[in-house]
Amino acid sequence: xxxxxLRTLSxxxxxxxxxxxxxxxxxAPIEAEEGFxxxxxxxxxxxxxxxxxxxxxxxxxxxxxxxxRDSVWDLRSYVAIHMSLIFGVGxxxxxxxxAHASWGHWxxxxxxxxxxxxxxxxxxxxxxxxxxxxxxxxxxARYASVFAIVAGAFVPMNFLAVRLSSSYLHPRVLGSTSNLxxxxxxxxxxxxxxxxxxxxxxxxxxxxxxxxxILLKSRSRILGYQ
Amino acid sequence: MSPSHQIVDEGEPHVILPGAAHVPTGTASASSALVxxxxxxxxxxxxRKELLVELRTLESVPGMSLFxxxxxxxxxxxxxxxxxxxxxxxxxxxxxxLFAAMLGVNRLFxxxxxQGGFDGLLLAPVDRTALxxxxxxxxxxxxxxxxxxxxxxxxxxxxxxxxxGLGGLVAVLALADIGLAAIGTLIxxxxxxxxxxxxxxxxxxxPLLVPVVIGAARASSPLLAATAAGASAHAAWPATRxxxxxxxxxxxFGLIAYAVFDFxxxx
Numbered sequence: 174x175x176x177x178x179l180r181t182l183s184x185x186x187x188x189x190x191x192x193x194x195x196x197x198x199x200x201a202p203i204e205a206e207e208g209f210x211x212x213x214x215x216x217x218x219x220x221x222x223x224x225x226x227x228x229x230x231x232x233x234x235x236x237x238x239x240x241x242r243d244s245v246w247d248l249r250s251y252v253a254i255h256m257s258l259i260f261g262v263g264x265x266x267x268x269x270x271x272a273h274a275s276w277g278h279w280x281x282x283x284x285x286x287x288x289x290x291x292x293x294x295x296x297x298x299x300x301x302x303x304x305x306x307x308x309x310x311x312x313x314a315r316y317a318s319v320f321a322i323v324a325g326a327f328v329p330m331n332f333l334a335v336r337l338s339s340s341y342l343h344p345r346v347l348g349s350t351s352n353l354x355x356x357x358x359x360x361x362x363x364x365x366x367x368x369x370x371x372x373x374x375x376x377x378x379x380x381x382x383x384x385x386x387i388l389l390k391s392r393s394r395i396l397g398y399q
Numbered sequence: 400m401s402p403s404h405q406i407v408d409e410g411e412p413h414v415i416l417p418g419a420a421h422v423p424t425g426t427a428s429a430s431s432a433l434v435x436x437x438x439x440x441x442x443x444x445x446x447r448k449e450l451l452v453e454l455r456t457l458e459s460v461p462g463m464s465l466f467x468x469x470x471x472x473x474x475x476x477x478x479x480x481x482x483x484x485x486x487x488x489x490x491x492x493x494x495x496x497l498f499a500a501m502l503g504v505n506r507l508f509x510x511x512x513x514q515g516g517f518d519g520l521l522l523a524p525v526d527r528t529a530l531x532x533x534x535x536x537x538x539x540x541x542x543x544x545x546x547x548x549x550x551x552x553x554x555x556x557x558x559x560x561x562x563x564g565l566g567g568l569v570a571v572l573a574l575a576d577i578g579l580a581a582i583g584t585l586i587x588x589x590x591x592x593x594x595x596x597x598x599x600x601x602x603x604x605x606p607l608l609v610p611v612v613i614g615a616a617r618a619s620s621p622l623l624a625a626t627a628a629g630a631s632a633h634a635a636w637p638a639t640r641x642x643x644x645x646x647x648x649x650x651x652f653g654l655i656a657y658a659v660f661d662f663x664x665x666x
Contacts, residue, residue: 196646224657239662296606303603306593316589319659323585326655335608338617366658 186370193360193367200276216250217267219368221290224264225328227372228258228297232325235318246316250321252379254300256372261294289335296324299341343399400493431510438532441525445533450540452510459503460544467499470554480557488559489620491611493575493612496542499599500579503541507534507587509596521664531584531660537586539580546572564622567636571622574645575615582607585656588663591615607652 197215202209231254238246268290272281303320307313316393429470453459474491475481483491511517550568554561561568584630590600618641 232559239659263647285454290414292606294608296603299599299602299606302595303589303599304591306595306599308594311590315662315665319585320589322659323607323652323655326651330648330651334613334648337640337644 174275179374179381182370182374183376186367186374189363189367189370192226193363195296196360196363201357202354205277210271213267213271213274215364217264217271218361219365220260221264221286222365223368223372224257224260225290225293225368227253227260227376228293228328229325231237231321235282235321238314238318239322247318248380248383250318251304252376252383254297256376256379258294258297258300260372261290262299264290265294278343285336286332289332292331292335293324293328296327300324406663416455431646435524435526438526438529441523441529442533442536443548445520445530446536449533449537452623453537453541456501460541461504463499463541463545464504464548466494466502468546468552468556470483470495471553472547482558484560484623484625486616486620488557489616491557492550492553492559492619492623495553495614496546496575497579497605497608497612498601499545499549500542500583501544501604503538504583504587504604505597507538507584508591510564513592517664525662527664530664531588531656534587535580535584535656538583539576542576542579559623560625563622564636567622569621570642571615571618571637571645574642574649575611576648578611578645579651580654581656582611585652585660585663588660593664596615610648611645614641614648615631617641618645 193215197212201212201215203209232251234250234253238244238250265287268287269279271289272284273279280287300317300320301333304313304317307316451456471491474483478487478491480487508516511520520527550572553559586600586604586607590603591597593599620639622637
């Protein structure tokens with residue numbers, strides 16, 4: 174059933190990466206102050222944006238699950254959050270490298286975005302422990318959805334609180350894309366698109382794998398294998 | 400079956416005692432048994448039951464208060480300070496209150512899950528949200544009782560410069576308590592049905608409560624600031640933006656808890 178979308182998405186992702194990587198390395202100018210290491214910006218920031226969108230998306234899927242009671246939405250919510258967690262580890266690592274390169278420290282408390290991201294990751298790290306500590310599958314899906322909704326609403330709230338707590342301490346260097354020079358802005362947009370496509374493709378693969386496993390389980394139960 | 404009986408009996412006293420003082424209302428509700436009970440009455444009944452159980456068993460509040468006092472002693476030795484002020488005082492106070500609140504959160508639904516309280520409520524013709532509101536009020540009452548012990552103990556043991564700022568601190572405590580009660584009740588209901596409930600409760604609640612800690616600690620640190628010799632650097636009222644942050648958090652998570660709580664209760 175999901176074959177054609179999966180194939181199209183995979184091809185699109187490969188194409189986007191074929192454009193994205195050369196743009197980052199050859200088209201985007203080297204930043205005057207930070208030098209070559211600033212190129213991690215085109216990896217770190219899109220990854221972070223896609224991760225946060227994935228968390229919020231998991232919350233929206235969870236709302237759909239509680240409304241329709243269709244376990245497909247729970248599966249989607251699970252996959253979105255699971256994939257965001259994996260991307261989130263990448264965000265923390267690239268952010269740490271960037272912080273070390275430009276500020277000389279592996280961890281910087283005065284950078285509100287990084288700090289809020291860590292808190293969000295700590296919260297979502299409890300998603301799977303919570304989920305798999307509940308035996309009954311129906312209750313597991315319901316409770317996981319409730320968690321996903323609360324945590325999805327927590328993401329913007331947390332960013333507001335952390336930003337308030339340190340906004341006047343540290344000037345934001347590359348906070349918004351509006352003050353970027355044009356080549357950097359284009360490269361950034363392409364990198365954002367490529368990351369979003371990668372996220373979507375990986376989610377679709379995981380969904381397909383999960384669906385197949387569920388199908389296999391039900392078939393083998395019908396045939397009498399355990 | 401006896402546990403669910405017990406709960407139904409607690410909620411509907413005049414069904415068993417029809418001849419007592421409640422005759423006019425009692426006969427009316429007994430004749431039309433399927434009419435849902437008013438939510439405010441359900442909340443009052445559950446709240447009364449909770450406080451009565453706490454009064455008789457003394458399971459939560461004394462433990463929380465004792466934990467808070469012990470934590471202040473631990474802080475005294477860990478920080479090697481006889482007095483604290485400013486950021487340090489706010490941090491010590493809020494870490495202690497937060498962890499003491501976790502003890503109450505962990506115990507909040509245990510009796511209902513183990514002794515059939517949930518089943519009793521689901522069998523009764525009442526609005527399920529009543530349980531959320533009653534439990535949040537219960538947790539709020541526990542927190543107020545905790546603070547009535549913990550704040551004087553804090554003032555006594557670590558002597559923070561708390562004079563004119565007391566009114567502001569009470570306002571911050573009240574706003575933070577609402578957020579703690581809303582999130583605490585929701586997390587307690589989530590965690591109580593899991594295998595590792597004692598572990599998962601704090602694990603879920605601590606990141607979720609970071610904004611409350613930010614708001615409360617930043618708001619109370621100028622209230623606890625040491626006054627320099629002569630100068631009155633001591634603030635009497637916390638900055639508005641922290642109060643706004645706490646209020647916004649209370650509102651958002653109060654509404655979310657209200658919206659999703661029903662889904663935790665169906666079986």
